Amino acid sequence: MSDRKTRLDAVAVSSLLLCCALWGLNQTVTKLTLADIPPLLQAGARSLVAAALVAFWAARRGISLSLRNGTLAGGLLAGALFAAEFACIFVGLQYTQASRMIVFIYLSPFVVALGMPLVVRSERPTARQLLGLAVAFAGVAWAFGEGLGAAAGRRQWLGDALGLLAAVLWGATTLAIRGSRLASAAPEQTLYYQLAVSGVLLTAASLAVGEAWPALGSLGPQPLWLMGFQTVLVTFASYLLWFWLMRHYPATAITSFTLLTPLFGLLAGVWLLGEPLTLRLGVACAAVVLGIALVNRAPRPA
Numbered sequence: 001m002s003d004r005k006t007r008l009d010a011v012a013v014s015s016l017l018l019c020c021a022l023w024g025l026n027q028t029v030t031k032l033t034l035a036d037i038p039p040l041l042q043a044g045a046r047s048l049v050a051a052a053l054v055a056f057w058a059a060r061r062g063i064s065l066s067l068r069n070g071t072l073a074g075g076l077l078a079g080a081l082f083a084a085e086f087a088c089i090f091v092g093l094q095y096t097q098a099s100r101m102i103v104f105i106y107l108s109p110f111v112v113a114l115g116m117p118l119v120v121r122s123e124r125p126t127a128r129q130l131l132g133l134a135v136a137f138a139g140v141a142w143a144f145g146e147g148l149g150a151a152a153g154r155r156q157w158l159g160d161a162l163g164l165l166a167a168v169l170w171g172a173t174t175l176a177i178r179g180s181r182l183a184s185a186a187p188e189q190t191l192y193y194q195l196a197v198s199g200v201l202l203t204a205a206s207l208a209v210g211e212a213w214p215a216l217g218s219l220g221p222q223p224l225w226l227m228g229f230q231t232v233l234v235t236f237a238s239y240l241l242w243f244w245l246m247r248h249y250p251a252t253a254i255t256s257f258t259l260l261t262p263l264f265g266l267l268a269g270v271w272l273l274g275e276p277l278t279l280r281l282g283v284a285c286a287a288v289v290l291g292i293a294l295v296n297r298a299p300r301p302a
Contacts, residue, residue, distance in 0.1 A: 027093070
């Protein structure tokens with residue numbers, strides 16, 4: 001399929017639900033893995049391994065990853081933004097709860113909706129879509145206020161702020177892809193750029209800040225299985241599916257639909273990590289669901 005769709009169909013919706021479930025669970029998996037593997041090393045290692053998987057996949061399917069098709073500049077920019085985004089997420093999870101982080105990250109659609117008209121004029125958001133995004137933003141802002149209270153962890157506000165910055169960086173990455181030659185490139189090449197560049201940058205950052213690298217033989221089965229989940233299912237398979245969706249469907253509708261991810265992330269954090277389900281966090285999740293309904297509601301026929 002090479003044509004672009006104007007609305008989400010059943011294939012897009014089911015694919016997005018799968019991605020949302022995997023991404024929501026991944027924040028909890030990442031936080032669990034931090035007990036054995038430091039954040040920047042963890043993010044860099046999974047990107048490098050996933051980049052190798054993408055290269056193997058592309059080679060088997062005869063998909064060229066050549067740098068001579070005019071995508072290098074956009075690829076380097078997208079990769080650098082991708083690296084910065086995940087540095088914020090992985091470091092931020094040391095200070096805040098996974099269930100909170102997942103809510104803040106998914107402010108990204110707000111960034112995309114506001115910035116997309118500057119990149120693709122045909123994807124200008126409607127007033128109703130902007131209202132939906134504003135509702136989601138208000139809920140997340142209220143949840144963020146909880147991290148400033150005396151009852152919160154001393155540095156929870158820092159983790160929350162890094163989550164918000166990660167959302168801005170994710171939105172900027174989407175805009176960079178749609179505004180460059182990557183918009184017409186194969187999904188495999190778009191993903192390969194981001195994984196290869198971020199893998200190198202994040203691993204170098206881990207060395208630069210002096211993170212303690214554990215010996216591979218000293219890791220038990222749990223961190224290895226958790227890294228396998230992050231690398232194969234999330235970073236390789238789900239991201240490949242995401243960039244395919246980005247190529248064939250409207251970016252504003254795609255990114256706003258992913259606001260469902262906080263619900264999966266909230267449930268995973270409460271269930272697997274025993275994190276508290278606060279009223280503010282519950283309201284934030286309800287707000288993002290309402291925002292999705294407003295953004296993706298079909299327009300009335302004339």
